[in-house]
Amino acid sequence: MHYIPRWLRRGLFNLFAWTVILLIVLPLVWMITTSIKPQSELFLIPPAFFPEEVTFEHYRRLLTETPFLTYLRNSVILAGGTTVLVIVVATLGAHSLVRFSYPGRETIAGAVLFTYLLPSVVLVIPLYFLMAALGLVNSLFSLVIAYTSFALPFALWLLRSFMSAIPPDLEAAAMVDGASRFRAFIDVILPQAAPGIISTALFTAILAWNEYLFALVLINSDASRPLTTGVMNMLVTSFNIEWSLLMAASVMMSVPLLVVFVFLQKYLTRGFGAGAVKG
Amino acid sequence: MTQGYRNRSMTPGTNTQSARPGRTLAARDNLLGLAFIAPTILVFCAVIVYPLVSAIYLSLFSIYTPTMEGEWVGLANFQELLAKGEFWRSLANTLLWTVGTLTLQLLFGMLVALMLHQNMLFRSLARSLVLFPYFLSTVVAVLVWRWLFNDLYGIVNHMLMWSGFIDMPVDWLGRMPNAMLSLIFVGAWKYFPFVVIAVLARLQTIPDELYEAATIDGAGSIARFFDVTLPQLKSVLVVIVLLRAIWDFKEFDLIYLMTGGGPVIATQTLPLMVYKEAFALNRMGVASATAVLMMLITLTFMIIYLRKARD
Amino acid sequence: MSGLTLTSVTKVFGSTTAVDRLDLSIGANEFVSILGPSGCGKTTLLRMLAGLEQPDSGEISIAGKVVNDLPPSRRDIAMVFQTYALYPHMTVAGNIEYPLRKRGLSKAARKEKLKQAAELLQLGELLLRKPRELSGGQQQRVALGRAMVRDPQIFLLDEPLSNLDAKLRAHMRAELIQLQRRIGRTMVYVTHDQLEAMTMSNRIAVIRNGRLQQFAPPQEVYDKPANEFVAGFIGTPPMNFIDGVLAADGSFKHGELRLDLGALQLTQGFQPAADGTPVRLGVRPESLCFDDDGQNARVTVIEPVGHELIVMFDYFGVELTARVAPNCGWSVDDEVRLRPVIDQLHIFDPDDGRRLNAD
Numbered sequence: 030m031h032y033i034p035r036w037l038r039r040g041l042f043n044l045f046a047w048t049v050i051l052l053i054v055l056p057l058v059w060m061i062t063t064s065i066k067p068q069s070e071l072f073l074i075p076p077a078f079f080p081e082e083v084t085f086e087h088y089r090r091l092l093t094e095t096p097f098l099t100y101l102r103n104s105v106i107l108a109g110g111t112t113v114l115v116i117v118v119a120t121l122g123a124h125s126l127v128r129f130s131y132p133g134r135e136t137i138a139g140a141v142l143f144t145y146l147l148p149s150v151v152l153v154i155p156l157y158f159l160m161a162a163l164g165l166v167n168s169l170f171s172l173v174i175a176y177t178s179f180a181l182p183f184a185l186w187l188l189r190s191f192m193s194a195i196p197p198d199l200e201a202a203a204m205v206d207g208a209s210r211f212r213a214f215i216d217v218i219l220p221q222a223a224p225g226i227i228s229t230a231l232f233t234a235i236l237a238w239n240e241y242l243f244a245l246v247l248i249n250s251d252a253s254r255p256l257t258t259g260v261m262n263m264l265v266t267s268f269n270i271e272w273s274l275l276m277a278a279s280v281m282m283s284v285p286l287l288v289v290f291v292f293l294q295k296y297l298t299r300g301f302g303a304g305a306v307k308g
Numbered sequence: 309m310t311q312g313y314r315n316r317s318m319t320p321g322t323n324t325q326s327a328r329p330g331r332t333l334a335a336r337d338n339l340l341g342l343a344f345i346a347p348t349i350l351v352f353c354a355v356i357v358y359p360l361v362s363a364i365y366l367s368l369f370s371i372y373t374p375t376m377e378g379e380w381v382g383l384a385n386f387q388e389l390l391a392k393g394e395f396w397r398s399l400a401n402t403l404l405w406t407v408g409t410l411t412l413q414l415l416f417g418m419l420v421a422l423m424l425h426q427n428m429l430f431r432s433l434a435r436s437l438v439l440f441p442y443f444l445s446t447v448v449a450v451l452v453w454r455w456l457f458n459d460l461y462g463i464v465n466h467m468l469m470w471s472g473f474i475d476m477p478v479d480w481l482g483r484m485p486n487a488m489l490s491l492i493f494v495g496a497w498k499y500f501p502f503v504v505i506a507v508l509a510r511l512q513t514i515p516d517e518l519y520e521a522a523t524i525d526g527a528g529s530i531a532r533f534f535d536v537t538l539p540q541l542k543s544v545l546v547v548i549v550l551l552r553a554i555w556d557f558k559e560f561d562l563i564y565l566m567t568g569g570g571p572v573i574a575t576q577t578l579p580l581m582v583y584k585e586a587f588a589l590n591r592m593g594v595a596s597a598t599a600v601l602m603m604l605i606t607l608t609f610m611i612i613y614l615r616k617a618r619d
Numbered sequence: 620m621s622g623l624t625l626t627s628v629t630k631v632f633g634s635t636t637a638v639d640r641l642d643l644s645i646g647a648n649e650f651v652s653i654l655g656p657s658g659c660g661k662t663t664l665l666r667m668l669a670g671l672e673q674p675d676s677g678e679i680s681i682a683g684k685v686v687n688d689l690p691p692s693r694r695d696i697a698m699v700f701q702t703y704a705l706y707p708h709m710t711v712a713g714n715i716e717y718p719l720r721k722r723g724l725s726k727a728a729r730k731e732k733l734k735q736a737a738e739l740l741q742l743g744e745l746l747l748r749k750p751r752e753l754s755g756g757q758q759q760r761v762a763l764g765r766a767m768v769r770d771p772q773i774f775l776l777d778e779p780l781s782n783l784d785a786k787l788r789a790h791m792r793a794e795l796i797q798l799q800r801r802i803g804r805t806m807v808y809v810t811h812d813q814l815e816a817m818t819m820s821n822r823i824a825v826i827r828n829g830r831l832q833q834f835a836p837p838q839e840v841y842d843k844p845a846n847e848f849v850a851g852f853i854g855t856p857p858m859n860f861i862d863g864v865l866a867a868d869g870s871f872k873h874g875e876l877r878l879d880l881g882a883l884q885l886t887q888g889f890q891p892a893a894d895g896t897p898v899r900l901g902v903r904p905e906s907l908c909f910d911d912d913g914q915n916a917r918v919t920v921i922e923p924v925g926h927e928l929i930v931m932f933d934y935f936g937v938e939l940t941a942r943v944a945p946n947c948g949w950s951v952d953d954e955v956r957l958r959p960v961i962d963q964l965h966i967f968d969p970d971d972g973r974r975l976n977a978d
Contacts, residue, residue, distance in 0.1 A: 042428065046428050047428075050437050053497070054437050056456055060451075063455065121344045122344065122348035129337065137345060137348075149558070150599060151602065152360065155366065177355055210340055239444075239446060241446055257446075264451070276451070286443050
């Protein structure tokens, strides 16, 4: 049994671990380098890892020559609108499920859980019909409503686990101190639930930002398309697939994610831990 | 002597002074609780219950998508589907895809979780980086991987040729079995961080004392993994497998955007078939029937799985 | 008149009856302890008084008014929780002012009351801190301050001292007693610690399995327990019990042990049979006497507690505990002579536990 000194073992492990991690993010690194490579370098065989020259030409073209900015605006409205709606409804709902006891509560909780698992593809057809009947097709509003079908159960599940961690005595103390049940919710529960609400809001926003199928079915006009379908549309309608533009678009679509990661990462992992899996 | 305790046998509700005076406060409380959940129920009924019921209803009609007009056909849609090979082929593809990508997700996920559980340099940075594929938009993931898999310029082919594994560039998405394999792999890349986070969270709750006791009892690191870690992970893994299986089974975006179901229908899964019937073949009724069948299959698997997991 | 009355109050959770047809009448400005083991229903009782739970049947009245339908905010009560339940996102000052804000007091009035409470509880330096920065004892005082600041008729306290260490607990007990005398309001104090109940209360309500066992001043609960449960629950070290047979002539038999209980008066309803009726004898540790009139007993365990010794004996097969002066000079396995003082004995019915003494 040969003796490997501890420092060497740790060194090798770190090397191995970081190699694995770099391999995982390699596609993303490649995405970034492609987006800043000048067109000439793009189609080299064999392809080079690092650009010899860095250019932001593709970004400029993306923003000025394509409907990208329109798509961006739509995505922002969509993500923002969905998040606000879902958070308001889900916070009230989660509080009800956690702190009240009325007949039918468990059934509702079970139903929420069940819908968490529904395929969107099942709902998309009838929703299309519904929106068509209401004259809402091609509007971002219809997407916001449609998104609640998957965002709301998820948010409820997350918020439920966050809010059940708030000590019940706090609400009781507020009621004894003179607050009505509703006031106790505002004064005491909401501030305590704030970190959980932020986590849920982030998750919801990301879900809405990334969604594709509903946007594909419910929106047909370029003016209302969000980034997901808009960018894919750019791919399909162009005669030549402009990979540099697409990579630039991909990078830009991922920027909000990056921002969240850098500054708000703890909210994401907390949400994951709380809601994703209960051990 | 003792005071106050009267040994009357009284049944509740026979207090003549006021009939169950406590009820109204409790009732008001319940009403408030229901008021809080009312918006949720409203939204649910509108965007989940109603469409769900509609989907089942629509599956009994033959509907032409652009005009949305149709006529009653009863169970004919279902009969047609079950008789046609395409439905079964799609089902087989879906199962193949689900099992394949789930297995890889679990493997990668657990390995990386174990890795991240150790003390490593810049551990929190590592954890953030590992999460990226999961939160990335599927559109972005697909674009990037399609670029990577590009036969002429993609670095996947380049690196494999450079390291001598292959001589000629490979068509990763246009031929079988490559297309399914590529899909499975990309699916694993995108979704394995979910497994990482869930497993890591559980790993962090395993008390050190268990490992210490095992070490004292003579267990080496492999034995410690199988005898301490794995049993503790079992409950989490049961839930992860269920969730990921259901979500992988109903995955639409990734497969549609990567291969579109091709070549021909070699990678067409049930969700893709639903979309194709509805919007390419303009047969809403058949699409709904396919969706209903899909749901029944999912439900059956879920029930079987939960029953087995309970033992 | 700020008394509190419960009339036949019952609360059922699923298949468990937490509170069972309880009647209790607490007078104005009384300090009453609700004492019992874990799970006996005392916290449920307190929460029903507060309005946080609703009784399934029965009435709760405060100051003569039935309050079953009133929410907690309208009952003019204040509560101190076992976990203190301080609002984590508010400062100490914010916590104490909160009830006043809910009552709509002006800013000036709030500041004035805050100042009074802070002075009374010595919280002056802590006003701007957040609860998580405070020690257990400090948090408890803030919880008290928040309760006091509204000047309610009734204070409800749910095991407020159980989260403190022993020394602090003793100190806070004394402070609470002084506080109650000073502000002179009704206090209902839930605890499982009989020492707290004994030292602090005007009267103690002993609860078991949701039923009231006895409601009397501390000394009475100690000297004249209503039943075997109360007798065994109150007093440290706990009462000793000896099962045996009592005959009509006053002779008590347990195995080889013979005692003459002739001097003891028994209640009218109880007549031992000529050849003997089973009874249970209760003798407190301090009611054991060591002189030549006693019987043989063997020392089994000696526990020195400083000012005295707690000594356990094997007495005719029964394990007895006694309190002994430190200089007795005994060791384990010594044989000594020991007897219970007859007129301090308690007699209980072994079936239903009720006390059979005549007083």
